[in-house]
Amino acid sequence: MGVKDLLNRLKQNKEDKSEAKSHYLTGKEVREIAKANAKEMRRLEKEKRRKVPQEEFMSQMKDDNNILEIEDLHSYFFTDQGVVKAVNGVTFSIPVNSTVGVVGESGCGKSVTAMSVMRLLQGPTGQIVSGSIRFKAYDYKRDQDGKFVPIYEKDENGEVVQEFDPKTKKNVPKISGYEKVEAVYDIAKMPIHEMYRLRGRQISMVFQEPMTSLNPVFTIGNQLDEVVLLHIPGSTKESAKKRSIEMLNMVGIAMPERVYASYPHELSGGMRQRVMIAMALACEPRLIIADEPTTALDVTIQAQVLDLFNDLKTKINGSILLITHDLGVIAEMADYVVVMYAGRIIEQGTALEIFRNPLHPYTQGLQKSKPTMKSSSDTLYNIPGNVPNPINMPNHCYFKERCRSCIDKCSGEYPCMHQVSPTHFVACHLYESKED
Numbered sequence: 115m116g117v118k119d120l121l122n123r124l125k126q127n128k129e130d131k132s133e134a135k136s137h138y139l140t141g142k143e144v145r146e147i148a149k150a151n152a153k154e155m156r157r158l159e160k161e162k163r164r165k166v167p168q169e170e171f172m173s174q175m176k177d178d179n180n181i182l183e184i185e186d187l188h189s190y191f192f193t194d195q196g197v198v199k200a201v202n203g204v205t206f207s208i209p210v211n212s213t214v215g216v217v218g219e220s221g222c223g224k225s226v227t228a229m230s231v232m233r234l235l236q237g238p239t240g241q242i243v244s245g246s247i248r249f250k251a252y253d254y255k256r257d258q259d260g261k262f263v264p265i266y267e268k269d270e271n272g273e274v275v276q277e278f279d280p281k282t283k284k285n286v287p288k289i290s291g292y293e294k295v296e297a298v299y300d301i302a303k304m305p306i307h308e309m310y311r312l313r314g315r316q317i318s319m320v321f322q323e324p325m326t327s328l329n330p331v332f333t334i335g336n337q338l339d340e341v342v343l344l345h346i347p348g349s350t351k352e353s354a355k356k357r358s359i360e361m362l363n364m365v366g367i368a369m370p371e372r373v374y375a376s377y378p379h380e381l382s383g384g385m386r387q388r389v390m391i392a393m394a395l396a397c398e399p400r401l402i403i404a405d406e407p408t409t410a411l412d413v414t415i416q417a418q419v420l421d422l423f424n425d426l427k428t429k430i431n432g433s434i435l436l437i438t439h440d441l442g443v444i445a446e447m448a449d450y451v452v453v454m455y456a457g458r459i460i461e462q463g464t465a466l467e468i469f470r471n472p473l474h475p476y477t478q479g480l481q482k483s484k485p486t487m488k489s490s491s492d493t494l495y496n497i498p499g500n501v502p503n504p505i506n507m508p509n510h511c512y513f514k515e516r517c518r519s520c521i522d523k524c525s526g527e528y529p530c531m532h533q534v535s536p537t538h539f540v541a542c543h544l545y546e547s548k549e550d
């Protein structure tokens with residue numbers, strides 16, 4: 115090692131030590147942070163559990179073609195070391211009947227965004243602090259007593275069909291379904307106990323690891339039936355079983371009756387993931403959130419599951435929010451792509467725009483680091499450096515320390531979102547127009 119190298123290393127060590135010192139918290143500071151956090155968490159928990167009339171969380175979509183609109187969402191974790199701004203001002207929309215892919219490296223806030231939409235952030239530390247999540251839902255209509263409004267079956271003369279009710283031993287009108295109404299809810303403002311209207315029935319989620327999401331002590335049939343019985347009004351044990359088998363068939367399981375009677379451990383990984391998808395689809399949700407749905411699967415099963423998602427999107431006319439760090443999966447599936455970095459969106463556009471013309475240096479780095487048939491381990495590109503500490507985010511661009519295209523302006527304020535085409539946006543000083 116030369117003298118120059120040695121001096122550089124000593125300088126680096128000194129910098130590391132002073133940085134470590136600046137992250138060190140005294141006992142007093144930790145107590146102060148904990149006290150401030152406790153106060154804020156109490157306030158947000160109270161807000162979450164309040165009882166309010168429906169009008170308070172009803173909203174309007176900005177664009178009627180969207181099924182979901184996330185606007186300036188902030189979801190934080192209140193830890194003893196400080197506040198982790200896991201999602202820090204995220205704004206994007208999902209149009210009806212399309213797939214939006216969210217990419218970004220580990221820890222950038224993809225899952226926290228999804229969990230915020232489902233209102234499944236682990237409280238009291240994890241909280242939605244501000245922002246809107248507008249969702250266009252089809253809800254079952256209720257009468258003044260809170261009961262679902264039935265639709266009665268009619269014969270060709272328009273007369274209501276009667277059927278014998280063994281309970282009351284009388285003829286009663288035959289119910290063919292329940293009335294639905296379209297309503298826009300702001301999920302971020304919804305009290306947590308109202309989420310039953312949406313979770314499972316309107317928005318469902320497929321998790322990364324099917325084995326941990328299925329209950330090992332109940333049969334697949336039992337778990338599928340439960341979803342139907344809970345969410346579809348008027349369903350009976352028989353109708354739930356029929357629906358469950360129908361769903362298993364729909365996701366390409368060859369012997370649905372056998373799988374219906376099996377326990378999760380008796381199935382392969384691919385089959386379990388199919389069961390999870392069947393469960394997510396049982397109530398024909400308008401939006402499916404798939405968080406790394408294929409990461410735990412081998413490549414052939416991965417391709418089958420992706421085909422299945424594409425197929426089902428058309429069949430149920432739904433939309434998909436697909437979270438992954440696999441660019442190949444995004445290229446195959448997504449209509450629109452959102453690229454996240456350290457809790458913020460740094461670029462978004464159509465899949466074609468992001469893959470053909472990536473603008474942000476981070477997106478360009480992501481594309482370059484994708485292994486190809488030609489790349490060997492020596493030539494595989496990696497983005498140097500690390501994501502900044504989420505508790506002490508800098509005021510300037512979060513990617514600055516890793517960026518090779520840095521300009522003077524990059525040491526200034528965090529860059530705003532610049533529009534480069536009707537659908538393509540990028541947060542980088544390199545794309546500022548003269549008017550900005």
Ligand SMILES: Nc1ncnc2c1ncn2[C@@H]1O[C@H](COP(=O)(O)OP(=O)(O)OP(=O)(O)O)[C@@H](O)[C@H]1O
Nearest residue numbers: 191198200219220221222223224225226227439504
């Ligand atoms: N329970 C928690 N307490 C504190 N911080 C958390 C908690 N859960 C997540 N975080 C932080 O939130 C940030 C975003 O996490 P998230 O799980 O959304 O990442 P991700 O993009 O889904 O990553 P991956 O690709 O690894 O799944 C991370 O910095 C993480 O440290």
Ligand code: SF4
Nearest residue numbers: 511514517524542543
């Ligand atoms: S704003 Fe500057 S530092 Fe950030 S990505 Fe763009 S060029 Fe790089």
Ligand SMILES: [Mg+2]
Nearest residue numbers: 224225226405
């Ligand atoms: Mg995740």
